[in-house]
Amino acid sequence: MINFRYHVVSLTAVFLALAIGLVVGTAALNGPVADSLSDTVNALRKDNQQLRETVNSLREEVNREEDFVAEAAPILLADKLAGRRVLVICLPSGRDHVEGVVSALDLAGATVTGRVDVQDKFVNPDNSVELLELASSAARPTVPTTGLPGNSDGVETSSALLASALLDRAEQPAVAPADRVAVLDAYGDAGYVTVEQTVTGPAEAVVVVSGQPYVDRDAAKKDNAVVTMVVQFDRGSETVVAGTGSSDGNLVSAVRGDPALNQSISTVDNGNTTAGQTITALALAEQFTLGQAGHFGLGAGATSLMPKRPE
The missing domain is CATH 1.20.5 (Single alpha-helices involved in coiled-coils or other helix-helix interfaces)
Known part of the structure; x- marks a missing residue:
């Protein structure tokens, strides 16, 4: 046992x-x-x-x-943009390098007519109806709703109204300074934009400072809304996008991939660097001198590192 x-x-x-x-x-x-x-x-x-x-x-x-x-x-x-009036529009993703872009424009001799920061709220798809209503209430005698897109896209309609208030207009009467301020105040008070540098007058060109695309559940709709906004400003001005990278959904990528937009809007995919900020000013100068858009940087779709000197 x-x-x-x-x-x-x-x-x-x-x-x-x-x-x-x-x-x-x-x-x-x-x-x-x-x-x-x-x-x-x-x-x-x-x-x-x-x-x-x-x-x-x-x-x-x-x-x-x-x-x-x-x-x-x-x-x-030096003097590449002497006498040119440029509006800077900054998206939330471009906040970190917008100051560098503005500095490059200053070095080129441009008159920066103002800097307007667009808030995330502006491209949120839930706010489309409110933006439509705001476009109607924000309109002023010299910034009327006449000629605005007649659809249900609040981003498109509001972008068109802001472009009308901030850019040169070939045929319509000039915008009264008080009306311009009133329009910006309406969108600012509602939390859609922030005027970081006082707008002093109409611009003949726009530099849009952007960064990486949105990544939330509404990313595709927000990225499309950004493109919609830029298209409205491009209708009345020379336009350059100073972005970061060229991945899918990126504003730079969207412009480069559109057969129509890539003919009228220049892009720079390394706008977060000193080199890219310098190239942004040169790209805008090229639009004025040659009347054509170019795509510069290191990412997909770039045709060269920087604009070529005119022959």
Whole structure:
């Protein structure tokens, strides 16, 4: 009959065997296997150090190139936009680099007539009806609803009204300054736009500063609404989009992929860099001098890094 003492002896033997196995295994690992693992760890440590040094070198190289462009920009841009009146429209995704775009326009001699930041609320599909109503209530004697798109798209209608208030108009009477302010105040008070730089008069060109596309559940509708807005401003002015990248849904990508829009709207896909901001001003100058749109940068659909000098 198996008693308690038998179980104790059996368990003791099992644990003793395990202890002996651990001692023997550890002794074995302390030999060639341990040496091999140590060599592998040391090699990986050296590889990581080399990669870290490479990354730091590349980062320093990029910074140096940006410094070079910043120093060369005044020479490249001198008087390229002298006497031109430019409105800057900034989307929420372009806030981080809009100041650089404005600085490049200033270096080129442009008169920035104002900067208007469009809020996410403007392209939210839930607000289409409210935007239609706002377009009617915001209209003024010299900024009437006459000629606005006659459909149910609030973004399109409101964008057309804002464009009428902010851009040159070939045939209609000039916009009264008080009416222009009233229209902007109406949209500002409702939370659709923010005037970051006072609008001083009508513009003959627009630079739209954008970034990455929306990623929420209504992303496709919001991205399409952004394109709709830009189209309305392009109808009355020279237009350049200074964006970031050219991925699907991106404003830059949408313009480049549209056979009609890519003929009238210039795009820059690295507008978040000093180089791209400089190229944005040059792209606008090209539209004025050659009367054609161009697509510049590093992403898909770019035809060159920067505009070519006129022959």
